[in-house]
Amino acid sequence: MCSNNPYIPMPVEIIKIIDEVDTHDIKSFRLKFLNKDDEAKFKYLPGQFSEISIYGRGESPIGIASSPTQEGYVEFTVQRAGAIQPGLVTAALHDMDEGATIGLRGPLGNSWPIEFLEKKNIVVVGGGFAFTTLRSLINYMLHKDNRSRFGDITVIYGARTPGLLLYKDELAAWEKRDDIKTIITVDKRDETWKGREGFVPAVCKDVAPSPKNAVAVICGPPVMIKFTLPVFFDLGFSKENILTSLEMRMKCGIGKCGRCNVGFKYVCSDGPVFSLAELDELPRDF
């Protein structure tokens, strides 16, 4: 029962914790496998997720924020949940220190469709905290072994305030590169911010990426998605060429526990990545 059992977490150690935002409720956790075999088996692609497991608390499905090109660890950016009800797992994780051991199950779900994205121009649009698996995708595409497989890369990323932007060092590094166009915006600037101000949908309209041979990969809060999609339709992007990632409450993560379905699809095993064309086939039940 103990080997190859998809319900049994693999032991991992937290080797690094990065405080991402000035509200201190979003941290990145860098995890190292304690068994070499587990590390070898954990082959993932950007867009996949894992169940982070803390005995006595439970499990939480979290998107993988690192890219498979970053070897030796996996990274997850986790918000301490609890605005409405206490998030048991995320709160416990946020209270942990480097060196603590926890459990991990995965990789789970499908991924951003890498083969489909190859040779195309990629427009990545992210809002707020929903940037984690997009960051994985960007770092994957930017890796020296992969960059030539993709066309132009445009990143449009926004947060409410400058202090709420994730991965600030990486954003700065991308802005310096000439093989990726990085547009960072904030809803409301502060005295430190010298960049753009404006909501993501408006910035998308302003940047107006060409739909020609292009795919838009969009993740963000529902309100951002709602106003961003019409911009991309107006620009001429087809529903097949707009991708997003869904969230639902999950338990097993492997399509067995019956919890995360939207129509006939399980978000955990058939998703979380869907094209808008695929979502059109499903009832509005999320």
Place this chain on the structure above:
Amino acid sequence: MKKITIQRISDLATQLMAKGTLVAPVNEGSGFNFREIFDAKQVDLNFYNTLMSPKSAFFPHTEDFVRYDKNKSVLDAQCVELNLKPVFLFGVRPCDAKSFEIMDIHFSGTGAVDPYWKKRRETTTIFGYAFDPKTPADGADFYSTLGIGAADPEGSDILMMKKGDDLLLKAVTPKGENLLSSLNALTDASADEEKYFDDTVATGKSFKTRFTCVDDKVIAKKLEDLFHKTEFWEKISEACLSCGACTFVCPTCYCFDICDETLFSKGVRRRVWDACMFTDFTLEASGHNPRTKVYQRLRQKICHKYSFHIRKYGVISCVGCGRCTRNCPVNIDIFSIVDQALKE
């Protein structure tokens, strides 16, 4: 083919208990249920169908995964082994036997394999038990709607059938054949009895329970089209209490929760049955819940069984056993809902 006098059924039970674990219907006063048998005399075949479905033989109400100590490292957590003796699941009605095949598609036939379901299935031999086509069907049943006969052997390793004071037993699978030949409490059946058996299997096909003509693809599409017709779902769910009884008694409901139960520092991570009828089933940590209303949850249950499951696995996730109808405290009847949906 073999037989035994029903009066001597405890001899057969004793032999099975010597070979492994016997799980059979027991009269519990308020009704019959499958229980592990410790006294051969408890086995009682004078039932129509059990209150709870036999799914718990493979998918128990609770299944322990891991034992842990919160004060120790995750490396000290102990995975719980399943050490099973051969199990004999005795007296399963044909519709319930069919449910195992439907659940196999989900748990072990598609995508990730559930190791617990698979192992329990492999260690179990199923003794099906034909409905008597001479006895009128219970008003809740509608298995013939779903193409299941009163004496269908599918899903069983051995099919049993009553004939007067005798119980006839015929092997369906090689596993059943091997077992039957090793049970010396049984005697050989006559050619006449074998003919009776085969005739009953055949006539069982035309035995009608409540019946409405349901075509998989038609109902799947119909419910998809009805999904956003809120008035329909509000009307059919008006009385629903969201108690979840229908899902717990159902042989094909498989939703589960994984939860940690800790007492002081020691605990168990286990899976327990869950139900899409419960309000917190889809409640996310953010506070968002896509199914806050009763109609949304009952819609999910009906559409899952009669639409989504067909789209995903090609089969209806219902065998017409009638348990949800029998046990609903407010008399909601899935058969009538499907029937109404088809007429919408």
